[in-house]
Amino acid sequence: MRDKISSSPVLSVVSKILFAPIIIFGLYVQFHGDYGPGGGFQAGVIVAAAFILYSMIFGLSKGETLVPIMINRYLMCVGVLLYAGVGIVSILLDGMYLDYNVLSSDPSTGQHIGIILVELGVGMTVATVMIALYHSFASFGEINE
Amino acid sequence: MNFLLINFFLISLLLVTTFFIFKTTSLISVVALTGAFTLLCSAIYVNLDAVDVAFTEAAVGSGISTILMVMAAAKLPEGKKNKLINLFPSIILAVSISLILIIIIANLPLLGDPNAPIHLHVVPEYLKESKDFFHIPNVVTNILASYRGFDTLGETIVIFTAGLGVIALLTSNTLNRKTNFKKNNKKNER
Helix, strand or coil: CCCCCCCCHHHHHHHHHHHHHHHHHHHHHHHCCCCCCCCHHHHHHHHHHHHHHHHHHHCHHHHHHHCCHHHHHHHHHHHHHHHHHHHHHHHHCCCCCCCHHHHCCCHHHHHHHHHHHHHHHHHHHHHHHHHHHHHHHHHCCCCCC | CHHHHHHHHHHHHHHHHHHHHHHCCCHHHHHHHHHHHHHHHHHHHHHCCCHHHHHHHHHHHHHHHHHHHHHHHHHCCCCCCCCCCCCHHHHHHHHHHHHHHHHHHHHCCCCCCCCCHHHCCCHHHHHHHHHHHHCCCCHHHHHHHHHCHHHHHHHHHHHHHHHHHHHHHHCCCCCCHHHHHHHHHHHHHC
16 A cells, blocks of 8 residues: 555646645635635645645555654644734733733734635645545554564 | 525535445446535535635544545445435435434524524624734634634544544554564574
């Protein structure tokens, strides 16, 4: 299962072509969430889909070299900490927890900064958790040899 | 009228899909049909103008969870076909639950009714003030990240914890794989 690399050239070529556009679409959904449908959750899933496609087609080992397991796990924590950290920063700036108004001199700009940072944290956590889920499922039941 | 026709079409497709989910015995086709089911659900959400929900449903419901279900189905032992068990208890359960749901639906406010309780509490306030204050056109983002920031923090932590749980359950040995390998090799050498 681990190193079963797809023999079909169509799959590998198409997934190589699609990899970058999927990630760019994910980033678009992430940062355009203020203006249209989208946001951290959806963007995280879309970015994760690109990496999952890669490890599905080229094998888990190659996927692991692309996103090492430990870095993935650290990023999982960084996402949640980024979200919670925005709250802590707003406490330090004499506001309430997750009160973005104080993040900038202009409350509206502060809200912008806060929302973008928070959505980034959500996106990071969701993407890395999805990749971690896929890796756990795909590598489950492997014989340790 | 168009709205109704599209909704009718989508819901009848949903019913057909449900029927086939019920009827198929092959696990992989059930997974595929469930993906189709959630995709139809997201089409219904688009028809109801709930684009954000539809987006999430399409990405999470029919995208990632289908992949995960396929992975899980691939891990199951082959050759075991899902035999139809005694259907009588499940039919009774299904019928009674749908009766309860139908009774509840009769008491729900009409679709898009501006006087429905949910539209009278804080929603008018949000809709009115959020655009002038945030300068962000998507009210859903404002509510999700700012008004309901605590909820979203909770959701993120839930996802994080779920990921941790799956990692702890399924990949307990992945990190130690290499060290175990070395240990075993040493043992073999001895």
